[in-house]
Amino acid sequence: MIRLTARMLVSAGMCCAAMGALAPQAIAQDLAPGVHCDGLACNNDNDEAYVIxxxxxxxxxxxxxxxxxxxxxxxxxxxxxxxxxxxxxxxxLGCGGGAVVGWGLTSAVPRASLPRTGSAGF
Known part of the structure; x- marks a missing residue:
């Protein structure tokens, strides 16, 4: 029983350490001219819609x-x-059935420049 408890504590500690290592820093980020995010809160100062x-x-x-x-x-x-x-x-935040342990925003592009596929909502 002591071994099982020790294993569970070690596993929980490793999990917490991994989540801290993967968590992003909440810093302001420019994704495109006029589109910037502070964490997951984003602003679009442009005259056209963008996709992040x-x-x-x-x-x-x-x-x-x-x-x-x-x-x-x-x-x-x-x-x-x-x-x-x-x-x-x-x-x-969203993961289908799992927990979010990290995230990253990579880019923003004008919605009008994307191909119209009908499946992605634009």
């Missing part, structure tokens, strides 16, 4: 039935967020 792109890092914890240490599965989930002209938006 990035990635959430998600973790799912699986507890084996035999009482051994948990297994962690990491997955990157894409972020696409529309932002209308002269407006602000906060990108909602």
């Amino acid at each position: 792109f990035g990635t959430f890092t998600c973790v799912t914890t699986m507890w084996p039935p035999n009482g051994t240490a948990p297994e962690y599965y990491y997955e990157n989930t894409p972020i696409t967020q529309d932002i209308e002209p002269h407006s602000a938006v906060t990108i909602p």
Whole structure:
């Protein structure tokens, strides 16, 4: 029983350390001229709509039935967020079934410059 408790404490500590290492810094970031974000709160100062792109890092914890240490599965989930002209938006955290342990915004492009596919909402 003591071994199991020790394993669980070590696993929990490793998980917390990993989440701290992956968590982004809340700094202002310019994604495109006129489109800037402070953390996940973004502003568009342009006369046209933009689409913001990035990635959430998600973790799912699986507890084996035999009482051994948990297994962690990491997955990157894409972020696409529309932002209308002269407006602000906060990108909602989201992982389908897992927990967000990190994220990063990579770019913003004018929505009119993207190909119209019908499947991505633009």
